Amino acid sequence: MSNNMKLSTTLITLVLWLASASTADDRWTVERLQDELGVQAGWTAANELPTWSSNPTVLVSLEKPYAAGLGEAIPGIDVIEVSGVSEAMLHAPRANVILGMCDAELLDAAPNLSWVFVFHAGVESCPLTERLAEGDVVVTNFQKLASPAIGEHAIAMMLALGRGLPRFKQAMPAGEWRRDLATEPGMQVVAGRTILVAGLGGIGRQVARRAKALGMQVLATRNSSREGPTYVDYVGLPHELPELVKRADVVVDALPLTEATKGLFDGALFADFKEGAYFINIGRGGTIITDALYEALTSGRLAGAGLDVTDPEPLPTDHPLWQMPNVIITPHVSAGGFDREWLRFVIEENLRRYVAGETLLNEVDPARGY
Incomplete structure (x- = not known):
């Protein structure tokens, strides 16, 4: 190899190293x-x-x-x-x-x-x-900071419930080929459905963005104003929540725990839900009344629920929610992977x-x- 070729190779290597170092430094801004x-x-x-x-x-x-x-x-x-x-x-x-x-x-x-x-x-x-x-x-x-991961977790729960994955998982230990589980209740697609995100903060926006990409109509509530990103079709104020849940096939609770949101999802609010809707909570467990959620599930008002947070937390081992085939519970880990x-x-x-x-x-x- 000539000296000129060696010099060129060295310069190229140096330029590539500097570029990669610059990229690494620019990653956190x-x-x-x-x-x-x-x-x-x-x-x-x-x-x-x-x-x-x-x-x-x-x-x-x-x-x-x-x-x-x-x-x-x-x-x-x-x-x-x-x-x-x-x-x-x-x-x-x-x-x-x-x-x-x-x-x-x-x-x-x-x-x-x-x-x-x-x-x-x-x-x-x-x-x-x-x-x-x-x-x-x-x-x-x-x-x-962890809102993208939490947003994905909420969407994963919604898709798993809509496709009936928990039911199929329960049939696996016995090696049962249960095609009938696809119709009890029927499997659903989310495109064209309506999702309501309660709490259009950092987490709520990440949920809404992903839901819109799946072809859903996106409704949301926020405390400060009616302004929202272009991927949200309607932004309501907190007092509109009882009316908005009537329109939603999926309701995602992304609310912080404050005096105003403590116990917000109670029996009266669950009664306003569209029959057969799904409820996802990746906000705070204290925003829901757990007994009211259980009653809404057992009555059929809700088709299923995905819970990353509960009240109390952790949920007692003998709580009936653990055994429900249409409920997914994860132990407050939705931020994992960010x-x-x-x-x-x-x-x-x-x-x-x-x-x-x-x-x-x-x-x-x-x-x-x-």
Whole structure:
């Protein structure tokens, strides 16, 4: 091989390596978070918080491995890694930031606190203290990061129920070739059917997008306005839910758990459902009355249900829902399989933003609870 050919080969290899390195670096960007997942910056600039510090002391729970080693990743912060709330209490008076813990006693013991990062999509387990309610301490979470996976889970449950897959699965241990199960009740296709997504947030949008791609008419409700993406045919307000469920062949509960949504799906609401509809819950178990759901299933009002969340959770082993042939239960795992690198990226990006005094990603409105 000539020297020129060797030089050319080396240059090509270098260019390809640089291109791949650039692609890897560009994979995790705020633009992707916003465009693909709908993650947005909040409304509170960190440097406007009463106890903000550009050189914060940060308490980090190591219960999640993706939170380790932040001190090396973000210059100018003093990171104290703890195993849990008990150990964190020892350092609480110094803390400006708490990552991965939201305990009432811990918050009260941290007079210099200005930011709490909850390592979940919801914040119902985070106590609404006076400082949080008044905005002196900002709260962020992981909402929307796992929404594509959860949206796929909801669609998978809908398709499995509509095709009668749970019934066929139950016949498999006995080796039974039960073609009759295809007609009891009949197998369905979703194209042309109507789906209602209750809660058009990050998860709800992912469900709606996939349902529209399958040829469904998509209805939805949201708390803030009637505005929605082009793949949603109608966006209603919460008070319209009893009327909208009458039109839906499938109802997907993608609601957060708040005072307004607690026990929302009760006997009266299930009675309004279209007869033979399917119900999917990938939101929060506390938004439904479990006994009312069971009654709607046994009466035939509902043709089936897919539940990734339950109330109580976990569902007791002797609960009759476990044995129903038209019910699919998964143990709160619908987020499984999503790209968990986003978690680390958002933690580091929010720390960078905090030190710079900027607004943070995924800020939670304490009044709304999400």
